[in-house]
Amino acid sequence: MITPISTTLTDDIQKKIDFKTKPIGSLGVLEKIALQISQIQNTLTPELNNPAVVVFAGDHGIVKNKPVSPYPQEVTQQMVLNFTQGGAAINVFCKQNSIDLYIVDAGVNGTFEYNEKLLNHKIADGTSDYSEGKAMSENECKAALEAGEKVIQKLHNQGTNIVGFGEMGIGNTSAASLLMSYFTNTPIEKCVGKGTGLDDNGVNTKGEILRTVFDLHKNDIQNPIDVLTSFGGFEIVMLCGAMLEAARLQMTILVDGFIVTSALLAAHAIDKNVLDYCIFSHTSGEQGHEKMLSYLNVKPILNLGMRLGEGSGVAVAYPIIKSAVNFLNEMATFESANVSEAE
Template sequence: MPIPHISPTANSALSSALEHAINSKTKPLGSLGMLETLARQIGLIQQSTQLALHQPAIIVFAADHGVVAEGISAYPQSVTWQMVENFLGNGAAINVFARQNDSTLYIVDAGVNHDFGPRDGLLDRKQGPGTRNFAKEPAMSREQCLAAMQAGMDLVASLGGNVLGFGEMGIGNTTAAAALMHKLTGTPVADCVGAGTGLSKEGVRHKQQVIEAAVAHHAAVDEPLDVLATFGGFEIAMMAGAMLKAAERRMILLIDGFIVSSALLVAARLQPAILDYCVFSHCSDENGHRQLLASLGARPLLHLDLRLGEGTGSALALPLLHAAVNFMREMATFASAQVSEKSTPD
């Protein structure tokens, strides 16, 4: 499977033109803060000073994890498929937030341990009935991992639009994400592990011990794709592939919380320029996410103490993307409004 090539967005001439356009608006320099940073980033992604958002969409990838057998979750594995049913019934938080922000929502069965049968609104990309228990053996073979990534690429290739948010559902996937973070950043496991769906302090310690033992068991695994195959999940691998294809297509990538960021971490190890295309929606309340964002050089837009997943942060950040685009498109300039510009230094 060829990894998509992603070009950096850096362009000095365009950067200057965007800076001039932003500074010409009727406001003090820099007074729109991170919205100005966001407008510059979108302009560089779109290679234009005429910014536009088309058909924003959010994809929620769902899959199960064999490591649940180690007792690392406060919820049983069956919650994964039950929550997929909730998505399909428009009853989850992501349904509410996607709907209120006019975003198309796609639900993908990447590898849930349940037979849904043909269902309206469910994209069947099932790679298997969940991964194997990485405490005992690799979660996926390298071939399965690559197949999941390719499925994510193919899915994105079939979509229109230029904004894509990422979300996930999978009992046990904070354990997989913590293991990926540890292996790819070197952060101590204790600093990667959190409560997930609501573990007690004892549960968190057990989760940490499971990951530490698994890492020792797979000590020779080092290369990013092998790390993903060993410790990841079908939904994480599929997201990594989807992200790479989306960036290749010069889409804006809206990154959700801890699990989505772990998929991006893998993608960034393969193609570092992908980070130019990423808008980090929020800093999750899940332990480890702040350090993971720091390792990616990310500055999140929101701090709302979220730790739900599902792409909820991606949906909640969409209005800020619209604000960044709309001030560039609709706000008057000093010249057009006949407003005097600053003439003396502070």
């Protein structure tokens, strides 16, 4: 059970924001972020402790049999290795902004040698092909949800109170499109995008394939868990479990792009209070993401046309979030600076 964020200090927090040496509202979105984080932590002096980004990686069985991605499945494993070697965009941005990065093997179709930078929570070597049956069993789904919870519990025990989420998995924009279609009641064709770089014909083909997949499963779905077992990837299910646990532990959640938001749609269907703890880093260039954000009635911080995934939007937006907390804690008030207020 997720507790809604506290509003007991809202008036005091807002007064603190308003009495800084600036016109009321002049720091725009920064003021809203400062208020939200202060409410999450129920304090007038919020802190961002041990910020982290967790990237969950997994493979999707449909990629082996259907043309939903221009990249072969082995790219997932290759990119995970790239993460552990520090060569990806998310590595660069996390290093730049002093964010701890954790990579999780949720269900990559391949094996890895031991690496301290890679957390092994593998459920299986990728999901089953959901064009033929369910992506996973109910037991596998439950195990993935619990694995996501465990990752967050470990970070929380280490003192982390703000966590961002990313993902890696060839084919996972297809799973995200299916989740979006179901949870937002949007035709699948309006959810499907270019993913890792399909051309227009490829997008159309992908849409046709996913329409058949959706129709195959839709009558058997009774609840959010059924949606995840039918369409999800292990990385998406772990994201869902991780976000629910982070909210339960009253951590600030930084949401990345299209795939991470699809996992949030599932988490939101399970417990709507999860949204109280979420800050949305950016609008993805993937066409369905803006519709997802509209469905959730939320506004992201940035719109840079990014659609890389990996949590890259989170890491790029983090300095803005840090600025929101810093101005609240460090900026002078009219009284302390002997500056006259507006009459």
